[in-house]
Amino acid sequence: MGENVVILSRDCHALRPERLAGFRKVEVRVNGARIVANVLISDGLEALGPGEIGLPQPALRRLGVKPGDHAHVSIAPPAASLDAVRAKIRGEELTKEEIRAVVEDLAAHRYSDIEVAAFLIATSSFMTTSEVLALTSSMAAAGAQLKWNRPIIVDKHCIGGIPGNRTTMIVTPIVAAHGLTMPKTSSRAITSPSGTADTMEVLSRVELTEDEILDVVERCNGCIAWGGHINLSPADDVLISIERPLSIDTPEQMVASILSKKIAAGSTNLLIDIPMGPTAKIRSNIHAQSIRKLFEFVSSRLGLFTEVIITDGAQPVGFGVGPALEARDVLAVLDGRPDAPADLREKSILLAGRLLEHDPLLAGGRGEQRARELLESGEARKTFDRIIDAQGPPPRAAPIGSLVFEAVAPRDGVVSQIDCFRIARIARTAGAPYDPGAGIDLQKKSGDMVRKGEPLYRIHGLDHSDFAAACEAAGEDSGFRVSSAGR
């Protein structure tokens, strides 16, 4: 994440530090590889000689540095495509070629953070559909491409914002059990309490290489892996690294981000889940529909069959929020346990059913019923076990946190609202996803009757200071609204 940094000694003689004022960026070349980096001038590091440079771990990895390698440092020329960014700032429409040049420079890490921010803000004020199209296809092309020798590759993607909601881990085994191919690569949490990759990692290894992904999918029809090791749409990762801290998320950027990754991953049939609700990312139907149209427009032009489904995003899905608690819910659904969260089960069946409709061998309209059969028969669970087996055991045990606090109802009444954003924040404060066992376990959902003092949810934690901070946050605002029964 973020920008590369190189540390130079104040008395560096390869590149006089005083020459850098106003330039700020240098190019570091080691063997064939190169990165653009910001410079830190070091005064106090005895370890760093005038002929040496310091690089952080991610930069060492990116450059593939071996001990004893020589590094060449020079002032980086500004990326040529920045002229297009300035044109966009002035309000011009960019050509396909200009956008491709920007994307290639982004993917090659030639932009500094502020240059990335400039591109994002300039494009967020307006972008034509042609520009979104060009951005998506350029992003998909700039990086690795997965190739599959199967005619239909299905995928699903949720635009996020709803805690719990771990449908991917149920949908994938249902779809794979049916015989369709679903090579799911997921992200880790960035600002949420868990990403699918974090939750899956409670049960299985997820950091697979491209070859391992191909092998797991060959054996199981599907995988649930972290996407970070396969360089799909690297420009997207660069843009996201700046979008997130700025909390900007326009429809255009969202569409380009999601579709570029899916196209690079070789998907042919995609289901997009847009949860809508008062505390979700998308809060109105008009907003949801305009995003839907943009997804459909860009997908159709790029040869990807995309269906967009707008789902209930009024509250968290399932009970658990945080990797280990969510994994527990997923297993409960796959095991058909009576205490499994019904909303997670039904939403997973709905989504899986839509994907199964893409099987030409299945009669139209049979998808949802087939999905339910595969879940209830235990076939999905068996496929999930095969996937886990193929991916390997989890890197570490992740028991649910033993520090427990109960947030209770302040009065008798009915749960009238659950703030998705607040619940996510508290779960994250408790330590999720870095402590996979930390998080929130919902005891009540919207519409449930509660008695004063009855638990609304439990906070689980492992680290005492994080746990205390989460309890304090829940005390300030639990995220639950309980209305008096009479109102």
Place this chain on the structure above:
Amino acid sequence: MGENVVILSRDCHALRPERLAGFRKVEVRVNGARIVANVLISDGLEALGPGEIGLPQPALRRLGVKPGDHAHVSIAPPAASLDAVRAKIRGEELTKEEIRAVVEDLAAHRYSDIEVAAFLIATSSFMTTSEVLALTSSMAAAGAQLKWNRPIIVDKHCIGGIPGNRTTMIVTPIVAAHGLTMPKTSSRAITSPSGTADTMEVLSRVELTEDEILDVVERCNGCIAWGGHINLSPADDVLISIERPLSIDTPEQMVASILSKKIAAGSTNLLIDIPMGPTAKIRSNIHAQSIRKLFEFVSSRLGLFTEVIITDGAQPVGFGVGPALEARDVLAVLDGRPDAPADLREKSILLAGRLLEHDPLLAGGRGEQRARELLESGEARKTFDRIIDAQGPPPRAAPIGSLVFEAVAPRDGVVSQIDCFRIARIARTAGAPYDPGAGIDLQKKSGDMVRKGEPLYRIHGLDHSDFAAACEAAGEDSGFRVSSAGR
């Protein structure tokens, strides 16, 4: 310049590094002071224990750290005014209060670089005049304010872009010799080969404290000091630190930047010099006039009497480009030497004359004649010497570089154009301003007849590799256009 950084050990126990993903910024408090900083996680610094942090020199200075001080590090809350930035990104007009909140957070370094970039790009697409007004007054108010017990404080400012053009060092002593007060604080070069502070430093100390500035002005009616030690409009410094690497420079931001600094400096009467020319910052009369109007509008509302003058920016002013070469030109003009550059002398007289018109004791229209008298009589030179004497001797000798290369005319003809940007770039490549003796010494100006092989300019350098790079750059494109005499 740029963002603060704090280095934490990978096994830091005050703040677990893995908690920082997605947050990126921390607040570092030492005694009463605090800064917002980005985090670097260190693996390899044996010097850095788990209970220690590393801070670069500028951060140590900003915090006023003394040995043994305890530092408190916590995740920084996002600046509240970022909501206003997001509103601006969405295209809304900001209120005075919102703009003030943004400026205060900028001045307190609560924004990360990318957040500053977001504000700049969002405001560069459109800004109402009310917003420019609010931005200017908020910026002027957020920082130090110089107070003078004299009724008229004159100042001049050039929007830049023209190499040479060191009129300030001639105008100030003329105006001060006359008896008006001109406490000039100047900047160092950021992307140019020299700022006024750099050129003045060849002859005198310029890094004065606020008290020293007050004292010099009390004794001499004027000073020519570096503005960096007095915290005038600190938000402007933050904005500039991001504008420059992004090469964005809108009229609105330029006006707010310049006027906020002048208001904070206590100026009452200001002369703005806008050089216009084919390779200048301002290239058309319509553009110059719209900036003029904006300067006048904002100044009038904020009680600053501002006159805008549009000058010839077709080519560099003077012969020398680079601190030592420019200082030589300045002294030649002040000494009334026959080989002094006439354009620098006449432009300085013009500007000084306009400022002298603000003296109520001088008959209207007498300014320019009076300025010429003060220059030709040697009074200005004597005042300049008094200012140098009061400011103190230069920190180091800055002889003109002894490495010399002549760029020559490729054919017989007439110099039809000199590219200001190119000349600045070559001078900077030669080492200016970091080597004050490096730069370019023009032998010909626009309109001059030349013979093939006759020198157009000399490059001076001190560092062999910089000098070689400058000579190479001049070989690729000298910046001079020589047209055949017949055409």
